[in-house]
Amino acid sequence: MDRAVSDPALAGLPHRPPFVFVRELIQCVPGIAADCAMIFRKEDPTFAGHFPGNPMVPGVILTEALAQTAGIAAASGQPEETRAFFLLSAIRGMKFFRAVRPEERLILRAEKMAQMDDLLQSNVHAKVDGILVAEGQLVLSLAQEAPAAGE
Numbered sequence: 008m009d010r011a012v013s014d015p016a017l018a019g020l021p022h023r024p025p026f027v028f029v030r031e032l033i034q035c036v037p038g039i040a041a042d043c044a045m046i047f048r049k050e051d052p053t054f055a056g057h058f059p060g061n062p063m064v065p066g067v068i069l070t071e072a073l074a075q076t077a078g079i080a081a082a083s084g085q086p087e088e089t090r091a092f093f094l095l096s097a098i099r100g101m102k103f104f105r106a107v108r109p110e111e112r113l114i115l116r117a118e119k120m121a122q123m124d125d126l127l128q129s130n131v132h133a134k135v136d137g138i139l140v141a142e143g144q145l146v147l148s149l150a151q152e153a154p155a156a157g158e
Contacts (some may be wrong), residue, residue: 019082038084101143
C-alpha cells in the first residue's frame, strides 16, 4: 500500500486539514507497521511563533505525526466497511534528539509491538536524512466513530 495521503480518510485517519501531519504513505504492512513522510513548509503558521528567527517543528506536533503514522498502520488492519478509528491514549518515553526544521523531509515509522483488547502499543521513530530525531512508544485505543451531528 503505497500512495500520497491526499485523502486522510482513505489512509484510515479521522483527521482533516489543517491537522494532518502525514503527506505520503511510503509503505504499510496492514495492522502491523507503516512508514510515512512529511515536510513541514516554511510558510506553516506554526513557525511564526515557534520560534521566530529559529523555526522548528514543535515536539507535540512531531509526536502527533508519529501517532497518525501508527493510526494508519492500525487502521489498515481493520475491515474498510467498519467505522472504527484509533485515538492516542498514552505517550511513553518520547525522546527528541534534535530539532526538525522547515523543509526537512521527515520519515516517520510506527510498528506494533503489542495489543491487549482494544489497546495497541507501537514503537515509533522519526528520521531526517537517516538521522534519528525522535523515538518512543505510543498507545492507541480503538474507538467507534461518533455519530454525525443530527443522528
